[in-house]
Amino acid sequence: MRGWRLPWNAACLCGEVKMTVTAPPVLSAACHCRDCQKLTGGAYSLTLMLPETGFAVVSGAPVIGGLHRAELQHRFCPRCHNWLYTSGAVLPGFVNFRPTLLEDRSWIVPYFETKTAERMPGATTGAKIAYDHWPPPDDFGKLLEGYARDGARPA
Template sequence: MTQLPATGRCRCGAVTLTVTALPVMTAACHCTGCRKMSASAFSLSMMLPAEGLEVSGVAPVRGGAGEEPCTHMCCSVCHGWLFTRITGMDGLVNVRPTLFDAPDWAMPFIETMCEEKLPWANTPAAHRFDRFPEPEDFGSLMEAYRDRQT
């Protein structure tokens, strides 16, 4: 288990992220937008309580585009994708786990937007969703993730 607080940095080191709360879930998203933002087959996220993330260094700027319900924040120097806030999920923030030296934070527990998944892009996620989990399912998924971590 990763010791808290844990720090991660963008590629250039201009932004430091400090995590003071354990993730409540990890995910891989296969949507076209995430694939383009991450320049990969999917994006990885670790969901944290919003108050469990501290940002220091240069101020992040909004990145990404489109009319999605997400606010993607990036380093203003290297433009690396740092974290995302989702409208309606104000108590959580999705952080890019690969910014930290915590391999368990990068392994996805759920996969989302599998209907847009590239056929060869597979992960070890325990749960898969064609779109996103229903809001009423998040509590049981977070509980199952927590149980798996202990």
């Protein structure tokens, strides 16, 4: 596995929740959807899709926030209320982690971006591939392969 320089440390804004990543991400994306704009308070969200076996909360106890949907849980710091990661039945075996929380996030560039139909004026991400809505299910194989080959790596 080329250049991942694992493990990585991460923390929320206040430092109560600390996390480690010990396995490489399988995808990196930006999402311009309205929900992500509201969840982040910014123009778009950034995600690293991590195998749940390679991700751990090492201190603090994240709580569920966001939309409180049974099938997909948005996890937050209980103190500073940072959005940390998302997990649930629509992501079996994976978590969607917010790479803004990494100690070293200098190398993060999303490989693809979604919901550009809802993009805020001027919001650009550097992604190589863009979808107006969500990627069609048939594209995931191609995205996984492309990211494994060409995705950004730590410097």
